[in-house]
Amino acid sequence: MKDESIQLNKVIIRKLEMKMKHPFKTSYGSTQTKQFLLIEAIDQDGRSGWGESVAMDLPWYTEETVKTTEYLLEDVLIPLLLKSPIDHPDQVSERFAFIRRNNMAKASVEGAIWDLYAKRQDVSLARALGGKKSTIDVGISLGLPESMPQLFEQIESYLREGYKRFKFKIKPGQDVAFLRAIREVFPDLPMMADANSAYTLKDSEHLKQLDDLDLMMIEQPLGHEDILDHAELQKQLQTPICLDESIHSLDDVRHAIRLGSCQIINIKIGRVGGLTMAKRIHDLCAKHGIEVWCGGMLEAGVGRAHNIALTTLSQFTLPGDTAGSSRYWFEDIIQPEVTVKKGTIEVPTAPGIGYAINHDAVKRYLIDEKVYTM
Ligand SMILES: O=C(O)CCC(=O)C1=CC=C[C@@H](O)[C@@H]1C(=O)O
Numbered sequence: 001m002k003d004e005s006i007q008l009n010k011v012i013i014r015k016l017e018m019k020m021k022h023p024f025k026t027s028y029g030s031t032q033t034k035q036f037l038l039i040e041a042i043d044q045d046g047r048s049g050w051g052e053s054v055a056m057d058l059p060w061y062t063e064e065t066v067k068t069t070e071y072l073l074e075d076v077l078i079p080l081l082l083k084s085p086i087d088h089p090d091q092v093s094e095r096f097a098f099i100r101r102n103n104m105a106k107a108s109v110e111g112a113i114w115d116l117y118a119k120r121q122d123v124s125l126a127r128a129l130g131g132k133k134s135t136i137d138v139g140i141s142l143g144l145p146e147s148m149p150q151l152f153e154q155i156e157s158y159l160r161e162g163y164k165r166f167k168f169k170i171k172p173g174q175d176v177a178f179l180r181a182i183r184e185v186f187p188d189l190p191m192m193a194d195a196n197s198a199y200t201l202k203d204s205e206h207l208k209q210l211d212d213l214d215l216m217m218i219e220q221p222l223g224h225e226d227i228l229d230h231a232e233l234q235k236q237l238q239t240p241i242c243l244d245e246s247i248h249s250l251d252d253v254r255h256a257i258r259l260g261s262c263q264i265i266n267i268k269i270g271r272v273g274g275l276t277m278a279k280r281i282h283d284l285c286a287k288h289g290i291e292v293w294c295g296g297m298l299e300a301g302v303g304r305a306h307n308i309a310l311t312t313l314s315q316f317t318l319p320g321d322t323a324g325s326s327r328y329w330f331e332d333i334i335q336p337e338v339t340v341k342k343g344t345i346e347v348p349t350a351p352g353i354g355y356a357i358n359h360d361a362v363k364r365y366l367i368d369e370k371v372y373t374m
């Protein structure tokens, strides 16, 4: 079994719609109802691997959407996987390499193959990826708040749960003074800001004021494709810059390192095209002393499980966005749900993603299902 290649028998794509407990507000808008695709890849022995798509309904974070993911999977990616056996999940990204971008679509099904591969090897996904940690440190990402008192209450309650890093969304008009107000109330809070590309180099003088606030980092202050201007800004700021939206490939990372565009990189599996690429980016960052952490995309349980496994790699030295299931969902689609204790998540040791699928929950959230066979 161990060396035998994977021949996919069937791939099932389920479209789910889940309502988040609270809307998540950013400089782009607000998300409360999340549609995504749950991918089940079934092999020659009837075993299932699971993946989850992370593209949003509108292309505001990257160019991809739920609809583009569906199209790519159906017309291009699944046929490429069904046509011949796969010896190792690394081959999935090789097989997809001639398709430009569409990284979230690629990652969704590649994740299912990684899960399947780990299950066939009888090891956890974390171990299959080469991760060694048995627990991971986690942080929380808070959307733009309704009011400051409400935000302070939220911070207090997440502090009680032990979250080790607090990320606040900022935008022009709600930045320096907003963060200063938080800092005044919470002088020791491990905090950072995420601008989601809301500024340009013209704002450098304004952004320099962030240096007085003892931030762990500022995430993606400038253009979503930019590497060059970030290098210029990093020269002017003491606060480390972390790149998110600008990083899609190993080349992007290589350019950012060469130019000095950031000191930290947020690795999101979907944005970079899958676990194989995420691991390669991790390795390159380790070689160059760039710290990394795992970014979130408001995932349900399957995507969350993939993030947990990836975070067990050694260069994930900073707490990521991977909070517990209950921060987002009334009921998650995995069992047990992801729980956070004292700011850490215990990495599951069962084969593959290490969580079982909650099929009843999947049925409750299901809005569409398609089956693809050889
Ligand atoms: O999953 C989480 O909790 C992190 C959420 C988060 O911060 C983001 C999710 C999706 C797009 C962005 O708004 C954002 C980010 O930029 O990191």
Ligand SMILES: [Mg+2]
Pocket: 194, 196, 219, 220, 244, 245
């Ligand atoms: Mg971000």
